[in-house]
Amino acid sequence: MRMRWAGPVIGVVAGAVAIGVAQLFAGLLNPRAFPVIAVGDTVIDLTPAQIKDWAIATFGVYDKVVLLGGIAVLLTGFAALIGAAARRKAGYGLAGVGLFAAVGIAAVLARPDTALFDVLPTVFGGIAGAVALLVLLRRADPRHAPARPGPEEILSGAEPAPAPEAESMIVPDRRRLLTGLAVGVGVAGVAGALGRAISGRMEVGEARTALTLPKPTVPLAPLPAGVDFKVPGLSPFVTPNKDFYRIDTALFVPQVSPSDWRLRIHGLVDRPVELTLDDLMRRKLVEADVTLCCVSNEVGGPLIGNARWLGVPMADVLRDVGIQAGADMLLSRSADGWTCGPPVDVVMDGRNALFAIGMNGEALPVDHGFPVRQVVPGLYGYVSATKWVVDIKVTRFADDQGYWTPRGWSAKGPVKTQSRIDVPKLGEKVKAGKVTVAGVAWAQHRGIEAVEVRIDQGSWHQARLAEVPGLDTWRQWSYDWDATRGRHRIEVRATDKEGHTQPEERTPVAPDGATGWHGVIVEVV
Ligand SMILES: Nc1nc2c(c(=O)[nH]1)N[C@H]1C(S)=C(S)[C@@H](COP(=O)(O)O)O[C@H]1N2
Numbered sequence: 455m456r457m458r459w460a461g462p463v464i465g466v467v468a469g470a471v472a473i474g475v476a477q478l479f480a481g482l483l484n485p486r487a488f489p490v491i492a493v494g495d496t497v498i499d500l501t502p503a504q505i506k507d508w509a510i511a512t513f514g515v516y517d518k519v520v521l522l523g524g525i526a527v528l529l530t531g532f533a534a535l536i537g538a539a540a541r542r543k544a545g546y547g548l549a550g551v552g553l554f555a556a557v558g559i560a561a562v563l564a565r566p567d568t569a570l571f572d573v574l575p576t577v578f579g580g581i582a583g584a585v586a587l588l589v590l591l592r593r594a595d596p597r598h599a600p601a602r603p604g605p606e607e608i609l610s611g612a613e614p615a616p617a618p619e620a621e622s623m624i625v626p627d628r629r630r631l632l633t634g635l636a637v638g639v640g641v642a643g644v645a646g647a648l649g650r651a652i653s654g655r656m657e658v659g660e661a662r663t664a665l666t667l668p669k670p671t672v673p674l675a676p677l678p679a680g681v682d683f684k685v686p687g688l689s690p691f692v693t694p695n696k697d698f699y700r701i702d703t704a705l706f707v708p709q710v711s712p713s714d715w716r717l718r719i720h721g722l723v724d725r726p727v728e729l730t731l732d733d734l735m736r737r738k739l740v741e742a743d744v745t746l747c748c749v750s751n752e753v754g755g756p757l758i759g760n761a762r763w764l765g766v767p768m769a770d771v772l773r774d775v776g777i778q779a780g781a782d783m784l785l786s787r788s789a790d791g792w793t794c795g796p797p798v799d800v801v802m803d804g805r806n807a808l809f810a811i812g813m814n815g816e817a818l819p820v821d822h823g824f825p826v827r828q829v830v831p832g833l834y835g836y837v838s839a840t841k842w843v844v845d846i847k848v849t850r851f852a853d854d855q856g857y858w859t860p861r862g863w864s865a866k867g868p869v870k871t872q873s874r875i876d877v878p879k880l881g882e883k884v885k886a887g888k889v890t891v892a893g894v895a896w897a898q899h900r901g902i903e904a905v906e907v908r909i910d911q912g913s914w915h916q917a918r919l920a921e922v923p924g925l926d927t928w929r930q931w932s933y934d935w936d937a938t939r940g941r942h943r944i945e946v947r948a949t950d951k952e953g954h955t956q957p958e959e960r961t962p963v964a965p966d967g968a969t970g971w972h973g974v975i976v977e978v979v
């Protein structure tokens with residue numbers, strides 16, 4: 455009857471109380487001061503690039519779910535250990551809670567968007583966890599069990615006063631402990647749920663819904679009818695916002711209220727400015743069809759999407775502030791401290807590089823950078839597409855680096871010409887006869903000139919190309935294949951309008967984007 459399980463369970467429940475209370479205070483004070491998220495974000499920043507690349511490659515857009523699951527497992531394990539140690543000696547437990555809180559505090563303070571005040575949720579959580587630990591330990595300790603007269607004592611009327619040596623004979627009060635644990639779970643659950651609810655109200659979803667997007671100063675012509683072959687399984691030309699891939703280092707999506715948003719532009723400029731959203735929306739607004747893709751996209755991968763963006767040309771704003779001679783990089787920073795540095799000449803060369811506020815006819819979704827993000831056609835997202843952008847330092851590649859550069863990725867990231875087979879899918883069984891092979895190809899800002907398909911390494915056949923509104927989007931292609939029974943390998947390659955054909959050689963995504971031809975093997979029956 456030593457209740458060996460009690461220590462670990464007490465640890466886990468005390469840990470839950472700590473986290474629930476921390477969440478409650480984070481909800482009241484600042485959702486970003488929730489230590490679990492701060493630790494997760496710090497882990498992401500400290501994780502070696504290869505592991506991050508592997509996580510994106512393996513889990514794709516679910517990488518964060520996996521990370522959060524991993525953190526939950528680790529936290530539970532540590533809490534169980536602390537509880538087990540605490541049952542030997544309460545001091546060990548308190549030291550463990552202290553260590554926990556210290557890690558949380560360090561992570562909160564290490565976030566770029568927190569202040570000293572933001573350690574309070576962790577401190578209160580730590581105190582609540584320590585109290586819960588001590589109370590539960592006491593309840594698990596037979597010496598503190600309430601006096602329960604034994605049969606002889608009832609007979610003799612003696613006071614129950616167990617001698618210390620007799621400890622093992624004393625039955626710990628299981629029910630008292632279980633009640634304590636249940637109360638602990640309840641406190642953790644209620645505090646956590648309340649904290650989440652309050653943080654939720656501080657989120658900007660409502661402000662986003664309330665924001666009326668201005669009309670573009672120069673409306674863009676509707677998309678030509680021929681942009682979309684509408685082949686089942688083929689990526690639609692316009693990616694619906696809800697299906698648009700999401701990649702960023704933020705576990706807790708920055709909640710930037712439109713009324714608080716400011717864009718500060720400084721550094722090597724003649725006239726530094728700080729713009730509000732109204733300032734931005736009063737400027738000339740344009741629409742642009744631009745395909746955004748991630749440098750971490752493997753050949754044939756899903757990390758690409760196409761949207762009609764509404765925004766202010768970055769070049770217009772930057773011309774007003776006056777970029778000084780010698781500046782060659784725009785180090786832009788998000789509300790949560792992520793940075794990237796597109797080259798000045800690319801942003802200023804007349805392409806549709808935008809401070810975007812709208813995506814496919816709605817305000818930017820919060821996950822995609824509300825209220826303002828950058829979109830630069832022709833550059834991978836990691837060097838150009840800052841979401842929740844709040845600051846631009848006009849600088850030089852010689853002096854500054856974006857987030858991913860010291861992590862093993864190239865400082866400059868022009869998009870490589872690529873193509874993907876969407877249908878048939880890898881391993882699909884198709885019927886012999888006419889089979890539509892279709893997919894997308896992209897070489898943003900250069901444009902796709904041709905797409906070729908080959909079967910079983912035979913000769914290349916020209917695919918039919920869909921229409922495009924300009925050079926900055928992907929282009930659908932399709933090829934009618936007369937399929938014969940058996941296993942066949944279909945491959946695709948694209949040529950851009952500069953005459954560059956995708957090389958066959960496969961290279962990894964790091965440091966500047968994968969190369970190679972996408973191929974699928976299908977079964978024709
Ligand atoms: N603030 C911020 N912006 C960011 C990132 C980020 O981690 N933080 N990731 C970039 C990368 S790597 C890509 S591919 C695009 C993805 O944009 P999306 O999530 O809207 O598809 O955002 C870019 N902008």
Ligand SMILES: [Mo]
Pocket residue numbers: 701747748749750834835836
């Ligand atoms: Mo990316």
